[in-house]
Amino acid sequence: MPELDRVLGGGAVRGSLVLFGGAPGIGKSTLLLQICQQLCQTDSVLYVTGEESEKQIRMRADRLGITAERLYVLAETSADDILLAAEVSKPDILIVDSIQTMYSDDAASAAGSVAQVKACTMKFMRYGKETGCTVFLIGHVNKDGVIAGPKVLEHMVDCVLYFEGEKTMYYRILRAAKNRFGSTNEIGVFEMLEDGLHGISNPSALLLAERPVNAPGTCVTCVMEGSRPILAEVQGLAASASGNPRRTVNGFDYARANMMIAILDKRTAYKVSANDVFINVIGGLTIEDPGADLAMILCVASGMNGKPIPADLLAIGEVGLTGEIRSASHLDQRLKEAEKLGFKRCIVPRANMKKLRTDGKIELIPASNLFDALKCVFS
Ligand code: TYD
Ligand code: MG
Numbered sequence: 165m166p167e168l169d170r171v172l173g174g175g176a177v178r179g180s181l182v183l184f185g186g187a188p189g190i191g192k193s194t195l196l197l198q199i200c201q202q203l204c205q206t207d208s209v210l211y212v213t214g215e216e217s218e219k220q221i222r223m224r225a226d227r228l229g230i231t232a233e234r235l236y237v238l239a240e241t242s243a244d245d246i247l248l249a250a251e252v253s254k255p256d257i258l259i260v261d262s263i264q265t266m267y268s269d270d271a272a273s274a275a276g277s278v279a280q281v282k283a284c285t286m287k288f289m290r291y292g293k294e295t296g297c298t299v300f301l302i303g304h305v306n307k308d309g310v311i312a313g314p315k316v317l318e319h320m321v322d323c324v325l326y327f328e329g330e331k332t333m334y335y336r337i338l339r340a341a342k343n344r345f346g347s348t349n350e351i352g353v354f355e356m357l358e359d360g361l362h363g364i365s366n367p368s369a370l371l372l373a374e375r376p377v378n379a380p381g382t383c384v385t386c387v388m389e390g391s392r393p394i395l396a397e398v399q400g401l402a403a404s405a406s407g408n409p410r411r412t413v414n415g416f417d418y419a420r421a422n423m424m425i426a427i428l429d430k431r432t433a434y435k436v437s438a439n440d441v442f443i444n445v446i447g448g449l450t451i452e453d454p455g456a457d458l459a460m461i462l463c464v465a466s467g468m469n470g471k472p473i474p475a476d477l478l479a480i481g482e483v484g485l486t487g488e489i490r491s492a493s494h495l496d497q498r499l500k501e502a503e504k505l506g507f508k509r510c511i512v513p514r515a516n517m518k519k520l521r522t523d524g525k526i527e528l529i530p531a532s533n534l535f536d537a538l539k540c541v542f543s
Pocket of ligand 1: 186187188189190192193194224227228358359360361
């Protein structure tokens, strides 16, 4: 499955232990059941479930169109009994769904407690290292912390992947938090359909699909997610505050967004400090790339002055405290992606211009500071 392979850095290493974390209902069981179809072409898989009955797994597998022959399903929650079963069936791959439902007699506390989750993980880990069996663990991330989450296991396992996204949206992002065998900055994008998860090889088109045209308060940028450029829509709204101004930020680091709001207020004529400000990245994407700074500022400014940012224009650049626009990495790649999606113009950091290979058709508008950028967008 290319989107999963990408996040794992090419695939899973034999004998390694990979932890799949995510909120309940996000699609972890679906993903792991789906990959059995491919895995079973060369390997045998033991899928252990502590959450569902064997019959339920069968029904889901049928719905997902899984016809694998060497896929064995076991409904069991005792880690010791699971390993006994594994010693008999000798699977190449062991899937445990979920680690929070497992218990071992080694620990006295209830299943799902930190001690149990750790003790069971140790057992599966040891089994994997001794036999060369690859182990995939599913771990629920829960907000109230009643059961121990995958965080307590991060230091023990080889790879940790998190499934993110809004449950109500149909697409999901898989991100590596730790990978002993590869980089951790690649993401995989999937959509959840009737027949399971499907990889999305062009997430930009999806993220921009519902973008409003000629509406103030929205700006497109291109961020790097690992080696892949992804276009994202950023929206901003400034409303007059009643009482203390509040900031609501979705998809950006809160402190960084506050910094951008302060820069806009201090370095330009947009007096935003007394307003409530809302900033949102469309599609549940979380952006860490500072190259999105400029888009964040422009969309708030556009929301304030009521002038839409042209639909065929995007903005890339990191913004410093003096209002200067600093160079962005991989600009060539970002511009290529924008061009592919039909963008005609891009505001780019002037500092990038020297090294840029401008063979593309997209028109470049170099800007050294916010003043330049605001002028060319709004006048
Ligand atoms: P699931 O894999 O059970 O989540 P997790 O194991 O992370 O708790 O997936 C849960 C949701 O996905 C469930 O609400 C139904 C939905 N879903 C689909 O939309 N299509 C499908 O083909 C499948 C199997 C599930
Ligand atoms: Mg599940």
